[in-house]
Amino acid sequence: MTSRRNTIQKDLVRNTVYEMRRHVTANEVYEFIKEAYPTIGKGTVYRNLDILVEEGNLRKVEVPDGPNRFDLTLKNHYHVRCVNCGEISDVDMDEILGLLEKIHDTHGTDFLGYDILFKGICPKCQKKIKDGQIY
Amino acid sequence: MTSRRNTIQKDLVRNTVYEMRRHVTANEVYEFIKEAYPTIGKGTVYRNLDILVEEGNLRKVEVPDGPNRFDLTLKNHYHVRCVNCGEISDVDMDEILGLLEKIHDTHGTDFLGYDILFKGICPKCQKKIKDGQIY
DNA sequence: GTCTTTGCAAAACGTTTGCACGTGG
DNA sequence: CCACGTGCAAACGTTTTGCAAAGAC
Numbered sequence: 001m002t003s004r005r006n007t008i009q010k011d012l013v014r015n016t017v018y019e020m021r022r023h024v025t026a027n028e029v030y031e032f033i034k035e036a037y038p039t040i041g042k043g044t045v046y047r048n049l050d051i052l053v054e055e056g057n058l059r060k061v062e063v064p065d066g067p068n069r070f071d072l073t074l075k076n077h078y079h080v081r082c083v084n085c086g087e088i089s090d091v092d093m094d095e096i097l098g099l100l101e102k103i104h105d106t107h108g109t110d111f112l113g114y115d116i117l118f119k120g121i122c123p124k125c126q127k128k129i130k131d132g133q134i135y
Numbered sequence: 136m137t138s139r140r141n142t143i144q145k146d147l148v149r150n151t152v153y154e155m156r157r158h159v160t161a162n163e164v165y166e167f168i169k170e171a172y173p174t175i176g177k178g179t180v181y182r183n184l185d186i187l188v189e190e191g192n193l194r195k196v197e198v199p200d201g202p203n204r205f206d207l208t209l210k211n212h213y214h215v216r217c218v219n220c221g222e223i224s225d226v227d228m229d230e231i232l233g234l235l236e237k238i239h240d241t242h243g244t245d246f247l248g249y250d251i252l253f254k255g256i257c258p259k260c261q262k263k264i265k266d267g268q269i270y
Numbered sequence: 271g272t273c274t275t276t277g278c279a280a281a282a283c284g285t286t287t288g289c290a291c292g293t294g295g
Numbered sequence: 296c297c298a299c300g301t302g303c304a305a306a307c308g309t310t311t312t313g314c315a316a317a318g319a320c
Binding site for chain 2: 308309310311312318319320
């Protein structure tokens with residue numbers, strides 16, 4: 001890895017995640033920037049998101065069966081995904097301590113950390129279900 | 136949902152996951168079956184895996200940034216993914232109880248459950264690192 | 271005979287990559 | 296100047312889907 005340059009595109013990506021203040025997907029960032037800066041490439045957005053994560057400016061929230069999300073909050077916290085619409089939100093909960101010490105036998109694996117992903121139904125989708133719009 | 140039929144293909148998929156006794160991907164199941172039954176379609180494997188999960192015969196282990204896995208073990212347990220090779224293994228740990236009760240404020244979300252995915256380096260990859268084959 | 275399931279291929283989806291061109295330091 | 300970043304399009308790996316033919320009940 002050699003030295004990193006500052007570019008307009010990188011600033012745009014960082015500022016967009018900052019401005020949107022939620023768990024945005026790479027594509028949402030791309031679409032948002034394209035409004036003001038139509039020539040930006042999708043690859044550039046993906047590359048810069050990864051760089052910003054590597055530099056510790058953003059956190060990547062890896063989501064199975066759906067696009068990954070990026071957010072600003074740097075302290076460790078957990079997420080919940082709406083099983084209906086896929087929206088990701090922060091969970092208001094203290095960090096669980098000592099989880100790795102609860103492992104009985106590591107079977108030789110070197111444990112580094114963990115992610116917890118809660119499943120739930122967000123308020124908007126609860127309303128949709130009640131109104132018979134879905135299910 | 137209407138009534139389900141028993142087919143050779145569905146049996147093959149169930150038996151393959153059973154025989155392989157690890158966290159297999161849909162593609163691994165497909166390749167394995169193709170040896171003995173070359174005309175099976177990939178779509179059929181995917182469809183049957185989903186059906187078997189729905190019927191409670193298999194569990195789907197959703198993995199971010201990689202293919203989903205399927206396993207047989209039906210009691211609740213957690214998984215660890217090797218950050219190097221992506222292999223999924225079971226974690227030898229008691230189930231964490233009362234996690235949902237630790238949430239301070241649900242913000243209206245209806246919480247249904249959660250998954251924990253540990254990160255680690257499996258023994259094989261530790262050896263590769265020590266031998267200088269990677270990193 | 272009817273309705274589900276299959277096999278096949280194409281499409282969908284999120285993401286990565288190759289490469290010629292542009293730009294920051 | 297020239298290494299690094301960009302824009303564009305094509306490729307990628309996984310999964311889903313449309314549809315005619317085959318098969319279960």
